[in-house]
Amino acid sequence: MAYRIGGPALLDHVRAEVPEGLRGVAERASARGQAAIYLLSGSVAIAVFVVADAIREESRAAVDALHAAGLEVAMLTGDAEPVAKAVAADLGIxxxxxxxxxxxKALRVRTLQEQGKKVAMVGDGVNDAPALATADIGIAIGAGTDVAVEAGHIVLVRSDPRDIPRIVSLSRATYRKMIQNLWWAAGYNIVAIPLAAGVLSAWGVVLTPAVGAVLMSASTIVVAINAQLLRRVEI
Known part of the structure; x- marks a missing residue:
């Protein structure tokens, strides 16, 4: 006799027969946000195991920070819907x-992208690797599998979910700094190039090559200093 173990998807796949007593245990577990794992003998469920994930306080803080940043948070899970909804309600997902x-999972990510959304996927397992590679930004948990880490664009070395909103804050600050530097460089050159070309020579103002070189270097220094100010950004 072959034995199998799995969740509700396995029951549907093999059209398993679940005794009423085991079904009641599973339903009560789902109502509490717990997952039911079934042991099958052939196509008959002979036991059910109830498991639950402990929600980390860091996860709540991460979700709250992402909402504060104006981002929508979604959860992809293989758990049964009652369990998933209970966890989502607790975290505010x-x-x-x-x-x-x-x-x-990768298909779900592509569906969101087709709706015009930019998707950042966070995962830590082999099963998450295709979705991490498909997402616009794949964020791998450092304590996860090597496959997931290789598929991600960013790796959370500390495995702390609160680093996810910090990544968002840093990326937005970097973008703002980039725009500032572009405007500075463009404005500086719009003014400096005509001066170097002698536009004020009629009034006796002429820039020597040495002065032009110094001014050009000054522009580069200002851009570099402004970029270094990113180190002072609080994330």
Whole structure:
């Protein structure tokens, strides 16, 4: 006799028979936000195990910070829908995709992208690797598998979810700094190039090559100093 172990998706796949007593245990567990794992003998469930994830306080802080940054938070999970919704309600997650098979995670990411959304995917397992590679930004948990780390664009070395909103803050600050430097460089050159070409020579103002070289270097120094100010950004 073959034995199998799995969640609700396995029951649907093999059309398993679940005794009423085991079904009641699973339903009560789902109502509490816990997951039911079934042991099957052939196509009959003979036992059910109830497990629950401990929600980290860091996760709550991370979700709150992402909301404060104006971002929508979604959860992709293979857990049953009642369990997923209970966890999402506890954390304040906006959208839940429950009972998602590993091969479907990348498809869910592509669906969101087709809706015009920019997607950042956070994951730590082999099953997350395709979705990490598909997302606009893949953020791998440092304590996860090597496959996930290699597929991600960013690796959270400390495995702290609060670093995710910090990444958002740093990227936005970097973009603002880039725009500042572009405007500075463009404005500086718009003024300096005509001066170097002698536009004020009629009034006796002429820039020597040495002065032009100094002014050009000064422009580069200002841009570099402004970029270094990113170190002072609080994230």
């Amino acid at each position: 906006d959208t839940v995709f429950a009972r998602v098979l590993p091969e479907d």
